[in-house]
Amino acid sequence: MTPAKTTKKKKGEEATVSRHHGVIDQRLVRALGHPVRVYALNILNERVASPNEISKELGESVGHVSYHIKVLRECECVELVDTAPRRGAMEHYYRATDRAFLRPEEWSELPANIRPGLSSSGLKTILNDAASALLAGTFDQRIDRHLSWTPMILDEDGWDELKATLLETLENVLEIQAKSAERLTKADAAGIPVSVAMLGFEAPASGDGKVAPSKPKKKKKKG
Secondary structure, eight states: HHHHHEEEEETTOEEEEEOOOOOHHHHHHHTSSSHHHHHHHHHHHHHOOOOOOOOHHOOOOOHHHHHHHHHHHHTTTTEEEEEEEEEEEEEEEESSSSSOOHHHHHHHOOOOTTHHHHHHHHHHHHHHHHHHHHHTTTTTTSTTOOOOOOOOOHHHHHHHHHHHHHHHHHOOOOOOOOHHHHHHHHTTTOOOOOOOOOOOOOOTTTTTTOOOOOOOOOOOOOO
């Protein structure tokens, strides 16, 4: 379901990367295996940046980020697009060549023991992103921001309909991003940093996996 990814290279230029359908890209699986790599890949999907710039944005050391950028490059998820001298050293600038997620058919073919780790990495990325926005005061800065949680009971047909709706919404979100990127490039504008996350998963049955509330201690009778 993931469409070909279009990223900005330089003004007026585009680079389109497509992925082969029906083939699990193990390099992308490896790339998604650490939250720092997911964050860096998301940043490099938005713009060209150096490990030094990414380290400041993530609050990580340059060496730590540089290592993960190296892994992303080995996985062919990012590519070097420019170099520039900076304070006696050469700074390297990268851009993303792929998105930080797998298509549904790729995900379904992954070994079961790999999925929880990737899910955990993705959830950490989402939660850290939201926490950073709360601390920075941007989460509620816009009165029309969206936050919803909808627990429900579905049958199999309902699950299929929900799944299709989420995938369609994702495609619409990516189309909105692509159109915005085109307008921003023409206007030479920075744009509004926005984070969008969607979750649709089977919840545990009532009582399963939940910590039972502690029972109040009975008061001893005096005398």
